[in-house]
Amino acid sequence: MEVEVDKVVRQAVEIVGKASNIPMSFFRAPLDLEAKDDDSPVTVADRKTEAFIRAELAAAFPGDGIFGEEYGTENLDAEAIWVLDPIDGTRSFITGNPLFGMLLGRYVNRKPQLGIVRMPALDETYVGAAGHGATCNGTSIRCRGTQRLSEAMVYINETERLLADDPARFARLCKAGHTRRMAYDCYPHALAASGQIDAVIDFGLEPYDFLPLVALVEAAGGIMCDWNGNPLDLNSDGRVITAATPELRDELLDLLGA
Incomplete structure:
Protein backbone atom coordinates (compact mmCIF):
# COMPACT_ATOMS: atom_id res chain seq x y z
CA MET A 1 0.00 0.00 0.00
CA ARG A 142 4.54 20.95 9.87
CA CYS A 143 1.93 23.01 11.66
CA ARG A 144 2.95 25.19 14.58
CA GLY A 145 2.38 24.03 18.16
CA THR A 146 0.51 27.10 19.39
CA GLN A 147 -2.14 26.15 21.95
CA ARG A 148 -3.55 29.50 23.08
CA LEU A 149 -5.76 31.55 20.81
CA SER A 150 -4.45 34.73 22.43
CA GLU A 151 -1.00 33.84 21.02
CA ALA A 152 -2.18 32.69 17.60
CA MET A 153 -1.77 34.18 14.14
CA VAL A 154 -5.25 33.91 12.60
CA TYR A 155 -6.47 34.43 9.04
CA ILE A 156 -10.14 35.21 8.41
CA ASN A 157 -11.24 34.31 4.90
CA GLU A 158 -14.21 35.60 2.87
CA THR A 159 -14.69 38.57 5.17
CA GLU A 160 -17.25 40.49 3.09
CA ARG A 161 -19.54 37.47 2.94
CA LEU A 162 -19.05 36.66 6.60
CA LEU A 163 -19.71 40.25 7.66
CA ALA A 164 -22.91 40.39 5.62
CA ASP A 165 -24.18 37.01 6.79
CA ASP A 166 -23.12 36.97 10.43
CA PRO A 167 -21.85 40.34 11.72
CA ALA A 168 -21.84 39.23 15.38
CA ARG A 169 -19.50 36.31 14.73
CA PHE A 170 -17.39 38.47 12.44
CA ALA A 171 -16.97 41.06 15.22
CA ARG A 172 -15.81 38.36 17.65
CA LEU A 173 -13.34 36.96 15.14
CA CYS A 174 -11.87 40.42 14.58
CA LYS A 175 -10.78 40.38 18.23
CA ALA A 176 -9.41 36.83 18.20
CA GLY A 177 -5.77 35.89 18.25
CA HIS A 178 -2.55 37.81 18.62
CA THR A 179 -2.39 38.77 14.94
CA ARG A 180 -5.18 38.77 12.34
CA ARG A 181 -5.25 39.08 8.58
CA MET A 182 -8.18 39.18 6.18
CA ALA A 183 -7.70 36.86 3.24
CA TYR A 184 -9.22 34.58 0.61
CA ASP A 185 -8.97 31.15 -0.92
CA CYS A 186 -6.60 28.26 -0.30
CA TYR A 187 -3.25 29.89 0.41
CA PRO A 188 -3.90 30.68 4.11
CA HIS A 189 -4.61 26.97 4.69
CA ALA A 190 -1.27 26.12 3.06
CA LEU A 191 0.40 28.70 5.29
CA ALA A 192 -1.11 26.97 8.32
CA ALA A 193 0.15 23.59 7.10
CA SER A 194 3.65 25.02 6.65
CA GLY A 195 3.77 26.58 10.12
CA GLN A 196 3.61 30.20 9.04
CA ILE A 197 0.29 30.88 10.79
CA ASP A 198 -1.84 29.05 13.34
CA ALA A 199 -5.45 29.06 12.17
CA VAL A 200 -7.85 29.91 9.36
CA ILE A 201 -11.56 30.61 9.60
CA ASP A 202 -13.33 30.16 6.28
CA PHE A 203 -16.88 30.63 5.10
CA GLY A 204 -19.19 29.94 2.16
CA LEU A 205 -17.06 27.23 0.57
CA GLU A 206 -17.97 24.41 -1.79
CA PRO A 207 -16.60 20.85 -1.35
CA TYR A 208 -13.95 21.38 -4.05
CA ASP A 209 -12.71 24.43 -2.09
CA PHE A 210 -11.96 22.56 1.13
CA LEU A 211 -11.87 18.78 0.64
CA PRO A 212 -8.49 18.79 -1.19
CA LEU A 213 -6.99 20.66 1.79
CA VAL A 214 -7.84 18.10 4.46
CA ALA A 215 -5.12 15.53 3.77
CA LEU A 216 -2.49 18.29 3.51
CA VAL A 217 -3.41 19.90 6.82
CA GLU A 218 -3.76 16.58 8.64
CA ALA A 219 -0.47 15.25 7.25
CA ALA A 220 1.18 18.42 8.61
CA GLY A 221 -0.22 17.68 12.07
CA GLY A 222 -3.16 20.07 11.98
CA ILE A 223 -6.93 19.77 12.08
CA MET A 224 -9.75 20.73 9.74
CA CYS A 225 -13.41 20.66 10.74
CA ASP A 226 -16.65 22.54 10.32
CA TRP A 227 -17.86 25.21 12.76
CA ASN A 228 -19.51 22.51 14.87
CA GLY A 229 -16.32 20.49 15.15
CA ASN A 230 -17.44 17.79 12.71
CA PRO A 231 -15.17 16.20 10.08
CA LEU A 232 -15.51 17.66 6.60
CA ASP A 233 -17.26 15.76 3.82
CA LEU A 234 -19.32 16.32 0.68
CA ASN A 235 -22.30 17.39 2.78
CA SER A 236 -20.49 19.98 4.93
CA ASP A 237 -22.02 23.45 4.89
CA GLY A 238 -18.90 25.32 3.78
CA ARG A 239 -17.99 26.85 7.14
CA VAL A 240 -14.48 25.61 7.87
CA ILE A 241 -11.78 25.81 10.55
CA THR A 242 -8.12 24.95 10.03
CA ALA A 243 -6.21 24.84 13.31
CA ALA A 244 -2.66 23.89 14.18
CA THR A 245 -3.64 22.16 17.44
CA PRO A 246 -6.72 20.68 19.13
CA GLU A 247 -6.52 23.42 21.75
CA LEU A 248 -6.81 26.15 19.13
CA ARG A 249 -9.66 24.34 17.44
CA ASP A 250 -11.54 24.12 20.72
CA GLU A 251 -11.10 27.81 21.49
CA LEU A 252 -12.25 28.75 18.00
CA LEU A 253 -15.29 26.48 18.29
CA ASP A 254 -16.17 28.17 21.58
CA LEU A 255 -15.77 31.59 20.00
CA LEU A 256 -17.89 30.73 16.98
CA GLY A 257 -20.57 29.07 19.04
CA ALA A 258 -20.86 31.74 21.73
Whole structure:
Protein backbone atom coordinates (compact mmCIF):
# COMPACT_ATOMS: atom_id res chain seq x y z
CA MET A 1 0.00 0.00 0.00
CA GLU A 2 2.86 2.37 0.83
CA VAL A 3 4.43 1.96 -2.60
CA GLU A 4 1.02 2.56 -4.18
CA VAL A 5 0.51 5.81 -2.26
CA ASP A 6 3.99 7.00 -3.20
CA LYS A 7 3.19 6.35 -6.84
CA VAL A 8 -0.17 8.15 -6.58
CA VAL A 9 1.54 11.16 -5.01
CA ARG A 10 4.22 11.33 -7.70
CA GLN A 11 1.71 11.06 -10.52
CA ALA A 12 -0.64 13.63 -9.02
CA VAL A 13 2.18 16.13 -8.41
CA GLU A 14 3.34 15.65 -11.98
CA ILE A 15 -0.18 16.27 -13.30
CA VAL A 16 -0.68 19.53 -11.41
CA GLY A 17 2.82 20.63 -12.34
CA LYS A 18 2.06 20.24 -16.03
CA ALA A 19 -1.39 21.79 -15.59
CA SER A 20 0.16 24.92 -14.03
CA ASN A 21 1.34 26.01 -17.45
CA ILE A 22 -2.25 26.59 -18.56
CA PRO A 23 -3.30 29.31 -16.08
CA MET A 24 0.14 30.89 -16.26
CA SER A 25 -0.25 31.30 -20.02
CA PHE A 26 -3.34 33.45 -19.31
CA PHE A 27 -2.18 35.18 -16.12
CA ARG A 28 -2.19 39.01 -16.32
CA ALA A 29 -3.49 38.85 -19.89
CA PRO A 30 -6.91 40.01 -21.17
CA LEU A 31 -9.56 37.37 -20.46
CA ASP A 32 -13.15 36.75 -21.48
CA LEU A 33 -15.25 36.34 -18.35
CA GLU A 34 -18.51 34.56 -17.72
CA ALA A 35 -20.68 34.59 -14.61
CA LYS A 36 -21.82 31.36 -12.96
CA ASP A 37 -25.12 31.02 -11.14
CA ASP A 38 -23.48 32.27 -7.93
CA ASP A 39 -22.02 35.26 -9.81
CA SER A 40 -18.44 34.06 -9.38
CA PRO A 41 -16.31 34.62 -12.49
CA VAL A 42 -15.31 31.82 -14.82
CA THR A 43 -12.51 32.15 -17.35
CA VAL A 44 -11.27 30.08 -20.23
CA ALA A 45 -8.26 29.32 -18.05
CA ASP A 46 -10.46 27.59 -15.44
CA ARG A 47 -12.12 25.41 -18.04
CA LYS A 48 -8.97 24.49 -19.93
CA THR A 49 -7.11 23.69 -16.71
CA GLU A 50 -9.82 21.41 -15.38
CA ALA A 51 -10.28 19.68 -18.72
CA PHE A 52 -6.53 18.93 -18.84
CA ILE A 53 -6.41 17.59 -15.28
CA ARG A 54 -9.50 15.44 -15.74
CA ALA A 55 -8.04 13.89 -18.88
CA GLU A 56 -4.74 13.18 -17.13
CA LEU A 57 -6.51 11.64 -14.12
CA ALA A 58 -8.67 9.47 -16.35
CA ALA A 59 -5.57 8.16 -18.12
CA ALA A 60 -3.52 7.59 -14.96
CA PHE A 61 -6.30 6.37 -12.67
CA PRO A 62 -9.04 4.75 -14.79
CA GLY A 63 -12.08 3.91 -12.73
CA ASP A 64 -11.58 6.65 -10.14
CA GLY A 65 -14.35 9.18 -9.64
CA ILE A 66 -13.94 12.92 -10.12
CA PHE A 67 -15.65 15.91 -8.51
CA GLY A 68 -14.60 19.12 -10.26
CA GLU A 69 -15.77 22.70 -10.04
CA GLU A 70 -16.27 23.37 -13.74
CA TYR A 71 -17.38 20.04 -15.20
CA GLY A 72 -19.19 18.36 -12.32
CA THR A 73 -19.04 14.79 -11.09
CA GLU A 74 -18.22 11.40 -12.55
CA ASN A 75 -18.45 7.98 -10.92
CA LEU A 76 -18.87 9.14 -7.32
CA ASP A 77 -19.60 5.54 -6.30
CA ALA A 78 -15.97 4.62 -6.99
CA GLU A 79 -13.66 3.56 -4.15
CA ALA A 80 -11.31 6.45 -4.95
CA ILE A 81 -12.54 9.95 -5.81
CA TRP A 82 -10.53 12.97 -6.93
CA VAL A 83 -11.73 16.42 -5.87
CA LEU A 84 -10.53 19.25 -8.08
CA ASP A 85 -10.57 23.04 -8.20
CA PRO A 86 -8.58 24.17 -11.25
CA ILE A 87 -8.18 27.79 -10.13
CA ASP A 88 -9.08 28.44 -6.52
CA GLY A 89 -9.23 32.21 -6.35
CA THR A 90 -10.46 33.19 -9.80
CA ARG A 91 -11.00 36.77 -8.64
CA SER A 92 -7.35 36.91 -7.59
CA PHE A 93 -6.34 35.40 -10.91
CA ILE A 94 -8.28 37.87 -13.06
CA THR A 95 -6.97 40.85 -11.08
CA GLY A 96 -3.32 39.85 -11.41
CA ASN A 97 -2.92 38.71 -7.81
CA PRO A 98 -0.54 35.71 -7.62
CA LEU A 99 -2.33 34.14 -4.63
CA PHE A 100 -4.57 31.86 -6.69
CA GLY A 101 -4.09 28.14 -6.32
CA MET A 102 -4.84 24.78 -7.85
CA LEU A 103 -6.40 22.15 -5.58
CA LEU A 104 -6.36 18.39 -6.03
CA GLY A 105 -7.33 15.84 -3.42
CA ARG A 106 -7.91 12.09 -3.44
CA TYR A 107 -10.32 10.28 -1.15
CA VAL A 108 -10.30 6.51 -0.74
CA ASN A 109 -13.35 4.94 0.87
CA ARG A 110 -14.43 8.49 1.82
CA LYS A 111 -11.20 9.11 3.78
CA PRO A 112 -8.62 11.74 2.71
CA GLN A 113 -5.55 10.09 1.22
CA LEU A 114 -3.83 12.94 -0.62
CA GLY A 115 -4.05 16.71 -0.75
CA ILE A 116 -2.17 19.09 -3.05
CA VAL A 117 -2.11 22.88 -3.16
CA ARG A 118 -0.23 24.09 -6.21
CA MET A 119 0.48 27.84 -6.40
CA PRO A 120 1.42 28.36 -10.07
CA ALA A 121 2.51 32.01 -9.88
CA LEU A 122 4.58 31.37 -6.74
CA ASP A 123 5.99 28.05 -7.99
CA GLU A 124 5.09 26.36 -4.70
CA THR A 125 3.64 22.88 -4.34
CA TYR A 126 2.26 21.76 -0.98
CA VAL A 127 1.66 18.03 -0.69
CA GLY A 128 0.28 15.96 2.17
CA ALA A 129 -0.54 12.26 2.22
CA ALA A 130 -2.03 10.23 5.05
CA GLY A 131 0.79 8.58 6.97
CA HIS A 132 3.46 10.19 4.80
CA GLY A 133 3.79 13.70 6.20
CA ALA A 134 3.64 16.99 4.32
CA THR A 135 6.07 18.94 2.15
CA CYS A 136 6.45 22.21 0.30
CA ASN A 137 8.60 21.86 -2.82
CA GLY A 138 9.97 18.64 -1.35
CA THR A 139 10.93 20.08 2.04
CA SER A 140 9.10 18.75 5.10
CA ILE A 141 6.59 21.10 6.70
CA ARG A 142 4.54 20.95 9.87
CA CYS A 143 1.93 23.01 11.66
CA ARG A 144 2.95 25.19 14.58
CA GLY A 145 2.38 24.03 18.16
CA THR A 146 0.51 27.10 19.39
CA GLN A 147 -2.14 26.15 21.95
CA ARG A 148 -3.55 29.50 23.08
CA LEU A 149 -5.76 31.55 20.81
CA SER A 150 -4.45 34.73 22.43
CA GLU A 151 -1.00 33.84 21.02
CA ALA A 152 -2.18 32.69 17.60
CA MET A 153 -1.77 34.18 14.14
CA VAL A 154 -5.25 33.91 12.60
CA TYR A 155 -6.47 34.43 9.04
CA ILE A 156 -10.14 35.21 8.41
CA ASN A 157 -11.24 34.31 4.90
CA GLU A 158 -14.21 35.60 2.87
CA THR A 159 -14.69 38.57 5.17
CA GLU A 160 -17.25 40.49 3.09
CA ARG A 161 -19.54 37.47 2.94
CA LEU A 162 -19.05 36.66 6.60
CA LEU A 163 -19.71 40.25 7.66
CA ALA A 164 -22.91 40.39 5.62
CA ASP A 165 -24.18 37.01 6.79
CA ASP A 166 -23.12 36.97 10.43
CA PRO A 167 -21.85 40.34 11.72
CA ALA A 168 -21.84 39.23 15.38
CA ARG A 169 -19.50 36.31 14.73
CA PHE A 170 -17.39 38.47 12.44
CA ALA A 171 -16.97 41.06 15.22
CA ARG A 172 -15.81 38.36 17.65
CA LEU A 173 -13.34 36.96 15.14
CA CYS A 174 -11.87 40.42 14.58
CA LYS A 175 -10.78 40.38 18.23
CA ALA A 176 -9.41 36.83 18.20
CA GLY A 177 -5.77 35.89 18.25
CA HIS A 178 -2.55 37.81 18.62
CA THR A 179 -2.39 38.77 14.94
CA ARG A 180 -5.18 38.77 12.34
CA ARG A 181 -5.25 39.08 8.58
CA MET A 182 -8.18 39.18 6.18
CA ALA A 183 -7.70 36.86 3.24
CA TYR A 184 -9.22 34.58 0.61
CA ASP A 185 -8.97 31.15 -0.92
CA CYS A 186 -6.60 28.26 -0.30
CA TYR A 187 -3.25 29.89 0.41
CA PRO A 188 -3.90 30.68 4.11
CA HIS A 189 -4.61 26.97 4.69
CA ALA A 190 -1.27 26.12 3.06
CA LEU A 191 0.40 28.70 5.29
CA ALA A 192 -1.11 26.97 8.32
CA ALA A 193 0.15 23.59 7.10
CA SER A 194 3.65 25.02 6.65
CA GLY A 195 3.77 26.58 10.12
CA GLN A 196 3.61 30.20 9.04
CA ILE A 197 0.29 30.88 10.79
CA ASP A 198 -1.84 29.05 13.34
CA ALA A 199 -5.45 29.06 12.17
CA VAL A 200 -7.85 29.91 9.36
CA ILE A 201 -11.56 30.61 9.60
CA ASP A 202 -13.33 30.16 6.28
CA PHE A 203 -16.88 30.63 5.10
CA GLY A 204 -19.19 29.94 2.16
CA LEU A 205 -17.06 27.23 0.57
CA GLU A 206 -17.97 24.41 -1.79
CA PRO A 207 -16.60 20.85 -1.35
CA TYR A 208 -13.95 21.38 -4.05
CA ASP A 209 -12.71 24.43 -2.09
CA PHE A 210 -11.96 22.56 1.13
CA LEU A 211 -11.87 18.78 0.64
CA PRO A 212 -8.49 18.79 -1.19
CA LEU A 213 -6.99 20.66 1.79
CA VAL A 214 -7.84 18.10 4.46
CA ALA A 215 -5.12 15.53 3.77
CA LEU A 216 -2.49 18.29 3.51
CA VAL A 217 -3.41 19.90 6.82
CA GLU A 218 -3.76 16.58 8.64
CA ALA A 219 -0.47 15.25 7.25
CA ALA A 220 1.18 18.42 8.61
CA GLY A 221 -0.22 17.68 12.07
CA GLY A 222 -3.16 20.07 11.98
CA ILE A 223 -6.93 19.77 12.08
CA MET A 224 -9.75 20.73 9.74
CA CYS A 225 -13.41 20.66 10.74
CA ASP A 226 -16.65 22.54 10.32
CA TRP A 227 -17.86 25.21 12.76
CA ASN A 228 -19.51 22.51 14.87
CA GLY A 229 -16.32 20.49 15.15
CA ASN A 230 -17.44 17.79 12.71
CA PRO A 231 -15.17 16.20 10.08
CA LEU A 232 -15.51 17.66 6.60
CA ASP A 233 -17.26 15.76 3.82
CA LEU A 234 -19.32 16.32 0.68
CA ASN A 235 -22.30 17.39 2.78
CA SER A 236 -20.49 19.98 4.93
CA ASP A 237 -22.02 23.45 4.89
CA GLY A 238 -18.90 25.32 3.78
CA ARG A 239 -17.99 26.85 7.14
CA VAL A 240 -14.48 25.61 7.87
CA ILE A 241 -11.78 25.81 10.55
CA THR A 242 -8.12 24.95 10.03
CA ALA A 243 -6.21 24.84 13.31
CA ALA A 244 -2.66 23.89 14.18
CA THR A 245 -3.64 22.16 17.44
CA PRO A 246 -6.72 20.68 19.13
CA GLU A 247 -6.52 23.42 21.75
CA LEU A 248 -6.81 26.15 19.13
CA ARG A 249 -9.66 24.34 17.44
CA ASP A 250 -11.54 24.12 20.72
CA GLU A 251 -11.10 27.81 21.49
CA LEU A 252 -12.25 28.75 18.00
CA LEU A 253 -15.29 26.48 18.29
CA ASP A 254 -16.17 28.17 21.58
CA LEU A 255 -15.77 31.59 20.00
CA LEU A 256 -17.89 30.73 16.98
CA GLY A 257 -20.57 29.07 19.04
CA ALA A 258 -20.86 31.74 21.73
